Amino acid sequence: MSDWFQVRGTSHNADSAFEQALDRAGLRHDAVQCPRADDEHSIAMMEQYAISFNRKMGNTIVHVPIEQTR
Numbered sequence: 001m002s003d004w005f006q007v008r009g010t011s012h013n014a015d016s017a018f019e020q021a022l023d024r025a026g027l028r029h030d031a032v033q034c035p036r037a038d039d040e041h042s043i044a045m046m047e048q049y050a051i052s053f054n055r056k057m058g059n060t061i062v063h064v065p066i067e068q069t070r
Contacts, residue, residue: 001050002066004043021066030059 002018019032035046051061 001047001061002064004040004047005066018066022064025064027062027064 014034014036015032018034019029022029022032035043035050037043037046054061
């Protein structure tokens with residue numbers, strides 16, 4: 001998981017860019033899905049759900065720092 005970040009464009013573009021960054025870093029990963037929401041509270045709830053779900057499935061949660069681009 002990465003920190004939250006703002007994105008312009010489609011969610012597919014964000015998913016693809018994040019997946020490419022993981023690939024360049026040589027990190028194994030499953031399908032990438034970047035959630036989108038209109039407010040910080042919604043994103044926080046989505047993040048907590050994703051963490052809980054993945055832990056129940058036996059997956060390890062890894063924080064991936066991202067570069068801020070403009």
